[in-house]
Amino acid sequence: MTELTDLTLAAARDLLDGREISAVELADAHLERIATVDEKVQAFITVMADQARTMAADADAAIAAGEAQPLTGIPVALKDILCTVDAPTTAASKLLEGFVSPYDATVVKRLRDARAVFVGKTNTDEFAMGSSTENSAFFTTKNPWGLDRVPGGSSGGSSAAVAAREAIVSLGSDTGGSIRQPAGFCGIVGMKPTYGRVSRYGLIAFASSLDQIGPFARTVEDAAMLLGTISGHDTNDATSSPRDVPDYRAALGEDLTGVKLGVVTEWTGQEGVEPGVQAACEAAYDTYAELGAELVPISLDYAKYALPTYYITAPAEASANLARFDGIKYGMSIDAGDVLESYLRTRGEGFGAEVKRRIMLGTYALSTGYYDAYYVKAQKVRTLIKRDFDTAFERVDAIVAPTSPTVAFSIGDRTDDPLAMYLADIFTIPANMAGLPGIAIPCGFSEDLPVSIQVLGPAFGEEITLKVAHAYERASGWHERRPEPVA
Amino acid sequence: MKLDLETVEHVALLARLGLTDEEKATLQDQLSSVLDHISVLEEVDTDAIPPTAQVIELQNILREDVAGAALPVEAVLKNAPRTEDDFIKVNAVLDQS
Numbered sequence: 004m005t006e007l008t009d010l011t012l013a014a015a016r017d018l019l020d021g022r023e024i025s026a027v028e029l030a031d032a033h034l035e036r037i038a039t040v041d042e043k044v045q046a047f048i049t050v051m052a053d054q055a056r057t058m059a060a061d062a063d064a065a066i067a068a069g070e071a072q073p074l075t076g077i078p079v080a081l082k083d084i085l086c087t088v089d090a091p092t093t094a095a096s097k098l099l100e101g102f103v104s105p106y107d108a109t110v111v112k113r114l115r116d117a118r119a120v121f122v123g124k125t126n127t128d129e130f131a132m133g134s135s136t137e138n139s140a141f142f143t144t145k146n147p148w149g150l151d152r153v154p155g156g157s158s159g160g161s162s163a164a165v166a167a168r169e170a171i172v173s174l175g176s177d178t179g180g181s182i183r184q185p186a187g188f189c190g191i192v193g194m195k196p197t198y199g200r201v202s203r204y205g206l207i208a209f210a211s212s213l214d215q216i217g218p219f220a221r222t223v224e225d226a227a228m229l230l231g232t233i234s235g236h237d238t239n240d241a242t243s244s245p246r247d248v249p250d251y252r253a254a255l256g257e258d259l260t261g262v263k264l265g266v267v268t269e270w271t272g273q274e275g276v277e278p279g280v281q282a283a284c285e286a287a288y289d290t291y292a293e294l295g296a297e298l299v300p301i302s303l304d305y306a307k308y309a310l311p312t313y314y315i316t317a318p319a320e321a322s323a324n325l326a327r328f329d330g331i332k333y334g335m336s337i338d339a340g341d342v343l344e345s346y347l348r349t350r351g352e353g354f355g356a357e358v359k360r361r362i363m364l365g366t367y368a369l370s371t372g373y374y375d376a377y378y379v380k381a382q383k384v385r386t387l388i389k390r391d392f393d394t395a396f397e398r399v400d401a402i403v404a405p406t407s408p409t410v411a412f413s414i415g416d417r418t419d420d421p422l423a424m425y426l427a428d429i430f431t432i433p434a435n436m437a438g439l440p441g442i443a444i445p446c447g448f449s450e451d452l453p454v455s456i457q458v459l460g461p462a463f464g465e466e467i468t469l470k471v472a473h474a475y476e477r478a479s480g481w482h483e484r485r486p487e488p489v490a
Numbered sequence: 491m492k493l494d495l496e497t498v499e500h501v502a503l504l505a506r507l508g509l510t511d512e513e514k515a516t517l518q519d520q521l522s523s524v525l526d527h528i529s530v531l532e533e534v535d536t537d538a539i540p541p542t543a544q545v546i547e548l549q550n551i552l553r554e555d556v557a558g559a560a561l562p563v564e565a566v567l568k569n570a571p572r573t574e575d576d577f578i579k580v581n582a583v584l585d586q587s
Contacts, residue, residue: 102569103568103569105561105565105566105568105569106561106565197546198545198546199546199548212542212544212545238553241548241551242544242546242548244546244548305534308530308531308534310527311527311528311529311530311531312531314524314527314528315528315531322505326506329506330571331570331571331578331580332569332570332578333569333570333571334569336571336572338571338572338581340581341581341582342580342581342582342583343506344508345581346506347506347507347508348508350505350506350507350508351507351508351509351510352508354507356513359507359509359513359517360517360520360521362505362507363498363501363502363505363507363517363521364521364524364525366501366504366505367497367501367521367525370501370504377528379541380531380532380536381531382541382542382543383534383536383539383540383541383542384531384534384536384539385541385542386539386540386541386542387534387536387539389542389545421520421523421524422523422524422527425524436545437545438545438546462545462546
């Protein structure tokens, strides 16, 4: 039999339901794997070994009682920006060290209700601000395909954990690419659902008009199963959609005859795209043509403005959201005598450099005299970016594009140049600006590191998005490769 | 355009961020460079374009104004650095003179 830590969610589900393995065995195998490889990978801030064993025993009882759901007994890792009552939630910040939430995030509660098994909380850039996990206040996670490389970010711990077989699936959050980019760098599947598809209650807020929680997995089918479990309306998140949640697994298919896929003209041959990435993506488009899809050139005229639009919108919203970290209600607190001085010192010493940079940028963009020139201007350009997509989706069913312009870069390479770091997100940010679903899937290798394409769908078009991704995955087989450095 | 030191200090105070002199100097350079990058948006004609308020179809999510289930006081207070009875304790915010 396949090693327990190599099982897909779908395969583990069958074995659990057939009582060929137990949830406790599956949890123990993953905890042992974490004990073996996480010294090298450093995906986890907190390993939840005791909780996992208890949850696994509960899962076995639920399975024995005939109450298994898709995630029952499945080892799951959670980005450490999702609140959990039974483990600290740090957001990889000194400012929240030791904080234990009095409530579970809605996605955490849904997984708990489904009797999933939490193996731990994963590393991220501080407050999800970054593209490499190098902004974590604690340590940098390593890419399982090359331990001197970043795993991507901000959800780099969640993506490295799944790539290194430390969890079968995991959750991350995507504000400008923070699920898709690390999934791409780590050679796995990562999906940002439509804005509103998944409740953000209990997700520590970064940029509220952009943030969305989504799954990491080693196959599209597994991502579909996890998405189905976490999706749906929540009265605790007024932006969550009341639309029904379809059976995403049932939407998967392998025949793409008649499906129209847009290829973005402006992104082909764009400056900064590595030749190895360009070549792998073009080969993937050829595979799509062989699968019966019709490739249609489309134009996203305003997508080139998505990055500057993002770097007004996200910091502005972050500067408001992060005002809550004042050292009074929870977290780190420096009492400097008077209130103002206590705020200044707590926030000045608690936040890391990137978080301060974004709070400063956002506060500036929202300050008197600049609000119209920056924030309102950005929201107008955002309208144009969204209209481009609306026009495109009148002609195509989905869009295929590179996930990132490069493969995983070396640790330390970009830390001195914030703008170079921000450029890692040029292809992922437009979907956040428009609120659209996107899924990153492996499409080959360059310099022995994974390359990824993303499939973008129309709003609430998760089914076609997953179907298009699944068909390519089955035809290409890239998902079957394993990272040698953690073999 | 390079931000002047006074602007950086003013924004830091608005944001309630205590910064060292070294941090202020670094931020002067880094914020200026990001703002330069952002200034490309000026070339986009947006005169007739409405700003995006939200990207999905939901509007005016209302609920009845009735109390629902809430967390117990002790659960809410357990992370607070300083408490007294059922309250979070803070330094005086009003001038006592």
